[in-house]
Amino acid sequence: MRRRTFLGLVPVAGLVTVAGCAPIPSSGPAAQGPPGVFRYAYELTPSRLDPHRASISQDGVTLFPAYDRLVHQSPVGEPEPGLARAWAWEDPLALRLDLRPGVTFHDGTPFDAAAVKANIERAKTVQGSAVRTELDPVASVEVRDALTAVLRLSYPSASLPAVLSDRAGAMVSPKALADGVDLDAVAVGAGMYRMVEHNRGQITRFERHPGYWDPAAAAAEKLEIHHIADAATRLNAVRTGVVDACRVPPALLDQAKQTGLEVSTAGSLNFNYFVLNRARSAFGDLRVRRALNHALDREAIRQGVYRGLATVSAQPFVPGYWAYDPDLGDDAIRFDPDLARRLLAEAGLGDGLRFSTVIPTGSDYQPLAEAIQAQLAAVGVTMEIAPAAPDTMGDLMFVQERYDAMLASWGPRADPSMTVATRYTANGFGNPGGQTTPRLEELHKQALATTDPAARSAVMHDLVDEVVDQVLEIPVVFPEDxxxxxxxxxxxxxRLMHRPEFRGVTVR
Structure with missing residues (x-):
């Protein structure tokens, strides 16, 4: 087995046996695919094809082959040149983007500063925008010349280059925008691949864009993303040659090794967590949120559900990452069921608490949900599990606010301020109910205004401490890939950001 780990972030612990997983036969010589076509099985179907309205960051796995971004990310999450070949702060409120010449969208429309302006303005204002919060600092876009755009800010935002490496920086053809093209039906970007088919919940097919500015990136002639929610089915698809690669939970590690395929593990900033709508149920009461934290035996979950291939942290980051506060400790998530019961009683819930949690369908989350359900039941909390299609989760929880809680994974962002803005601020898209604290809002502003790395790290540590103290969410574990x-x-x-990218990926 090949093992690759980023920055030593996620140490491997001892493995344990997971019952109910039948051995998967070894793959044979017939497990081959068509030449020049790379096929990847991904656990999620995108919530929608419109990059500015797609509700979860993981949608980028399917969208970014077709929609190039202004800024790209290295495997360890550092901003790199994309459609913007360079950028610079002219002053704390002006970010200049030097654009790449000779780029065209898939419909033949030239990419230029006017296209940047049209996209940023649209991403900030389109109904249902999932990136409005991230672009909130941008007051206007100046078209200085055809290949120079200047983002004028209403307040400092040191994270803006990183913001532009995610959906907020995805560029759509301005002609498609002007013509009112249904972007949930047709992708019209400037990416390395042109989307030629999207069969929702099944498969998305791409063909190489011959005019792409970085020809080596589109190393495969064609790309296929097979959307398969069930982990065992994904693994079997690689074994039988239906696809070439996939990601599976740690519980399937032994079965994966038995196939004779290449298997690797790596840490990331992705974590499984509870999103609590603090405007519903009893979750507005800090004592209740703290009770849930102390009711969970995360070490038992780490061993029993994830075979030891996971990290437990009270913070939304893990040791080794610059935003992680090494002095905080994990007392806030100490397993203490007696304390959990006392806190619930103090909150007037001595007779119990019942709430609903939506989880993604498929085998990836059901074992985790059932383990948590049993642990909460031991302190008098009834958690009702409501499975839903993964591509509907963001809409159900963040737009419709239909459930009290959601158990899912948080797709990391290229800058921690993006996580803060989306998850914890009053207007954050991923903060159902909008509950926050004045201290968090103030620290968030400080983090955005601070560019010195050491000073910014100190501010982020204070901010993370506030998140943990106020239990603005409940992290469970950081599983390995x-x-x-x-x-x-x-x-x-x-990739540290947990989202596979297919630049330079091909098949022999």
Whole structure:
């Protein structure tokens, strides 16, 4: 087994046996695919194809091959040149973007500063925008010349280059915007691949865009993303040659190794967590949120559900990452069921608490949900599990606010301020109910205004301490990625942001 880990972030612990997982036979010589076509099985179907309204960051896995961004990310999450070949702060409220010349969208429309202006303005104002909060600092976009755009800010935002490496920086053809093209039906970007088919919940197919500015990025002639929610089915798809690679939970590590395929594990900033709508149920009471934290035996979950291939942290980051506060400790999530019961009684819930939690369908989350359900029941809390299609989760929880809680994974962002803005601020898209604290809002502003790395790290530590103290969410574990691929795959590398990208990936 090949093992790759980022920055030592997620140490491997001892493995435990997970019952109910039948062995998967070894793959044979027939497990081959068509030449020049890289096929990846992904656990999620995008919530929608419109990059500015797609409700979860993981949607970028399917969208970014077609929609290039102004800024790209390295495997360890550092901003890199994309459609903006360079950028610079002219002053704390003006970010200049030097754009790449000779780029065209898939419909033939030239990419230029006017396209940047049209996209940023649209992403800030379109109904249902999922990136409005991230772009809130941008007051206007100046078209200085065809290849120079200047983002004028209403307040400082040191995270803005990183923001532009995610959906907020995805560029749509301005002609498609002007013509009112249904972007949930047709992708019209400037990416390395042109989307030629999207069969929702099944498969998305791409063909190489011959005019792409970085020809080496589109190493495969064609790309297929197979949307398969069930982990065992994904693994079997690689074994039988239906796809070339996939990601599976740690519980399937032994089965993956039995196939004879290449298997690797790597840490990331992705974590499984509870989103609590603090305007529903009893979750507005800090004592209740703290009770849930102390009711969970995360070490038992780490061993029993994740075979030890996970990290437990009270923070939304893990040791080794610059925003993690090494002095905070994990007392806030100490397993203490007696304390959990006392806190519930103090909150007037001595007779129990009942709430509903939506989880993604498929095998990835059901074991975790059932483990948590049993642990909460031991302190008098009844958690009703409501499975829903993964591509509807963001809408159900963040737009419709239909459930009290959601158990899912948080797709990391290229800058921690993006996580803060989305998850914890009053207007954050991923903060149902909008509950926050004045201290968090003030620290968030300080983090955005601070550019010195050491000073910014100190501010982020204070901010993380506030998140943990006020239990603005309940992190469970940071599971490792287990990647399974056939020997014909070339160039697929793990990424700290947990979202596979297919630049330079091909098959032999």
């Amino acid at each position: 287990v990647v399974v691929q056939s020997s014909r795959v070339v160039g697929l590398v793990p």
